[in-house]
Amino acid sequence: MTSFTKTSVSTSPGPDPGALMGLERAKACFDPRDMYQIIEGTPEKAHKILDLYQSLERDPILAPSFKDYELSRGENREQTTSRIARMTQYVEQEPYPDFWRRLNLMTAYDPSLGIRIAVNLGLFINCIKGNGTDAQYKYWCLEKEAKYMKQLWGCFGMTELGHGSNAAGVETTATFDAETDEFVINTPHIGATKWWIGGAAHSATHSSIYARLIVKGKDWGVKTFVVPLRDSNHQLMPGVAIGDIGSKMGREGVDNGWIQFSSVRIPRAFMLQKYCKVDRDGTVTLPPLEQLSYISLLQGRVGMASDLYRICARFITVATRYAVGRRQFRGDGAKKGEETQLINYPLHQRRLMPILALTYVAALATDRLERQHESVVEELETAVKLNDEKAIHKSLGDTKSLFVDSASLKSTLTWLAEQSITESRQACGGLGYSAYSGFGKSYADWVVQCTWEGDNNVLGMSAGRTIMKNVEDVLNKNAKISGTSLFLSKAHEYLGGELVLQTEADLNPTTVLWALEALIVRVAFEASKKRDESSSWDNVSYERVLLSKLRCHQYMLLTFIDAMANIGKPELLYILARVVRLYFLTHLLENFSREFVNYQVLCPKLSLQISTQFIGVSCLQVREQAITLTDSFQIPDTLLNSAIGGYDGNWYETYFKVVKTQNDITETKAPYSLDLEAMLNRLSYNERGRLEKSAESIEKLSH
Numbered sequence: 001m002t003s004f005t006k007t008s009v010s011t012s013p014g015p016d017p018g019a020l021m022g023l024e025r026a027k028a029c030f031d032p033r034d035m036y037q038i039i040e041g042t043p044e045k046a047h048k049i050l051d052l053y054q055s056l057e058r059d060p061i062l063a064p065s066f067k068d069y070e071l072s073r074g075e076n077r078e079q080t081t082s083r084i085a086r087m088t089q090y091v092e093q094e095p096y097p098d099f100w101r102r103l104n105l106m107t108a109y110d111p112s113l114g115i116r117i118a119v120n121l122g123l124f125i126n127c128i129k130g131n132g133t134d135a136q137y138k139y140w141c142l143e144k145e146a147k148y149m150k151q152l153w154g155c156f157g158m159t160e161l162g163h164g165s166n167a168a169g170v171e172t173t174a175t176f177d178a179e180t181d182e183f184v185i186n187t188p189h190i191g192a193t194k195w196w197i198g199g200a201a202h203s204a205t206h207s208s209i210y211a212r213l214i215v216k217g218k219d220w221g222v223k224t225f226v227v228p229l230r231d232s233n234h235q236l237m238p239g240v241a242i243g244d245i246g247s248k249m250g251r252e253g254v255d256n257g258w259i260q261f262s263s264v265r266i267p268r269a270f271m272l273q274k275y276c277k278v279d280r281d282g283t284v285t286l287p288p289l290e291q292l293s294y295i296s297l298l299q300g301r302v303g304m305a306s307d308l309y310r311i312c313a314r315f316i317t318v319a320t321r322y323a324v325g326r327r328q329f330r331g332d333g334a335k336k337g338e339e340t341q342l343i344n345y346p347l348h349q350r351r352l353m354p355i356l357a358l359t360y361v362a363a364l365a366t367d368r369l370e371r372q373h374e375s376v377v378e379e380l381e382t383a384v385k386l387n388d389e390k391a392i393h394k395s396l397g398d399t400k401s402l403f404v405d406s407a408s409l410k411s412t413l414t415w416l417a418e419q420s421i422t423e424s425r426q427a428c429g430g431l432g433y434s435a436y437s438g439f440g441k442s443y444a445d446w447v448v449q450c451t452w453e454g455d456n457n458v459l460g461m462s463a464g465r466t467i468m469k470n471v472e473d474v475l476n477k478n479a480k481i482s483g484t485s486l487f488l489s490k491a492h493e494y495l496g497g498e499l500v501l502q503t504e505a506d507l508n509p510t511t512v513l514w515a516l517e518a519l520i521v522r523v524a525f526e527a528s529k530k531r532d533e534s535s536s537w538d539n540v541s542y543e544r545v546l547l548s549k550l551r552c553h554q555y556m557l558l559t560f561i562d563a564m565a566n567i568g569k570p571e572l573l574y575i576l577a578r579v580v581r582l583y584f585l586t587h588l589l590e591n592f593s594r595e596f597v598n599y600q601v602l603c604p605k606l607s608l609q610i611s612t613q614f615i616g617v618s619c620l621q622v623r624e625q626a627i628t629l630t631d632s633f634q635i636p637d638t639l640l641n642s643a644i645g646g647y648d649g650n651w652y653e654t655y656f657k658v659v660k661t662q663n664d665i666t667e668t669k670a671p672y673s674l675d676l677e678a679m680l681n682r683l684s685y686n687e688r689g690r691l692e693k694s695a696e697s698i699e700k701l702s703h
């Protein structure tokens, strides 16, 4: 037997990733606290978020821990419920905007908690706000949200087993009964069963239900109704059947359910009637502004785009810190007796640094999107209240722009986040696959963001269609486009013109932005021709999604350029210029090189140089400050909740400690029955059989 006596473990220095981290920080060319303020948008917001981080870290119920990675479905649900109760205490104490910030931060660490509250306070309430009259909003939602959260829990019942993306196709019916002045809500067949409804399985008392309005036999299309699901003792209302839809890929803390209605009666007043109205005698009025009701769905999309920043900041921090502390093989220029740190391999830089750059650019863009959303909603509400037609018209234009912006950013950024989590995980090798690094749960929780609140491809097609129409309006009718799509007004200029990007000198943010805008117009122009030839929008679905992705990048690059104009500190400007260069070289000019070259915006020779020369240099430049750039996110270790991503970089120690704490090291026998002898017998029996068979066939062959 080999003897493992007296190893030199106690005397060998062993790996010291913490020291390497110290060396990186010594190279910092800017103060991460200054950078943090730029990333968060304003000093006030930055300050508030640090306060909230501290409060969350200290909170015995809300603070994440490694145990979170080991919970069963039941335990997950229980933990989410106790965290909701805790959040309810906060909503009573703090101003509402601060509460939303707290929720937004928590969502990056406990997405189940985030979405369970957001379905109630976001989707349900926003549906009532967007579709209900002032009186209805007051009735269902007002006084104080804290009170609301305790007495009534809402869910959002749009999707059915048979229809999700095409909400106009839902088949639940709401038939007006003039005799009793009620609506009868009914599920006509299995395909019309409400499905996926977050909070329905156990928590919700009410639901905002999307159903077809039927009056005097006429189908008026899909409208919204508040339908009570459970009574004050939390028993199901008569005619309501509800069940849990069971295990999912992630978000196990959310009780998604199915609902069937068997002729459930609700008063006429429970139909949300801001736009479409049904009178006592069954007269239906459909005002022209009904399209505005969709603005209530935009908040969720805006929030999801913003989530990219927090989730990517979290995991690029982990992967970068790991890459600094991890040595593997001896690369070029390695010192004698030393292996090379992963972060110094050009390939590793090329995998991680573009994600870091994207995180920065997306942080500023999504902060702008949040502010744009707030101002458009406010502007619209005021215009509608004052019944000011001119103002309403302007609001409509801004709402359309917001629709395109939120759809493009939500879809493109949730996709990019999914890819970024995967790449960051792989960059951490085997340890990235350990639950304690945090990647696994977060990935499973994250990917649904690409599907709900508008499937990404469906949203992309929709945004792309609007972009095509805008370009057509400018080119054919000389129309002026307002809002954030203003640049399309120059469509004529973008269509004519030469190659925009020809030499390295053209690779600056402003010229690249111009090139990107030209590409958008040219893609839209060609797509319109193709659609006209085939008379089919479906035939240009690919181009529509492409346009939506390009539009997202246009929004991001423009926002970054604007933000840089207002930064006073040269040391920040210096590194941010490198960050934005890496962003556009990789995420734009390399990822869309085929389009840039094919649509004659980028010279093929320059495109090749970008891939073979410039990106490598740019990655190295960002790598030099990578640790300080990730420190600038200011994420506390407790919230990072990764055994390999702590600030001190000593992840060998931390990881081993977590593994030992989470698993009983005194328990060496498997806690389940394991009949080793029977297994071995069977295996060798099978193996014998296989050998006998092959011997037989060899014998046959040789005859």
Ligand SMILES: Cc1cc2nc3c(=O)[nH]c(=O)nc-3n(C[C@H](O)[C@H](O)[C@H](O)COP(=O)(O)OP(=O)(O)OC[C@H]3O[C@@H](n4cnc5c(N)ncnc54)[C@H](O)[C@@H]3O)c2cc1C
Residues within 6 Å of the ligand: 119, 156, 157, 158, 159, 162, 163, 164, 165, 166, 195, 196, 197, 198, 199, 248, 251, 256, 448, 451, 452, 453, 454, 455, 456, 457, 458, 541
């Ligand atoms: C965990 C979870 C929670 C949810 N919570 C809720 C909730 O609380 N309330 C609620 O109402 N809903 C909820 N949903 C439903 C969700 O919003 C829908 O699943 C989503 O809108 C997608 O619809 P679908 O499932 O019908 O997909 P489908 O529309 O069937 O899409 C399937 C695929 O077809 C593609 N596709 C669709 N149309 C086209 C087209 N015209 N051209 C080309 N490709 C197309 C899509 O891109 C997609 O890849 C939830 C879903 C999940 C997974």
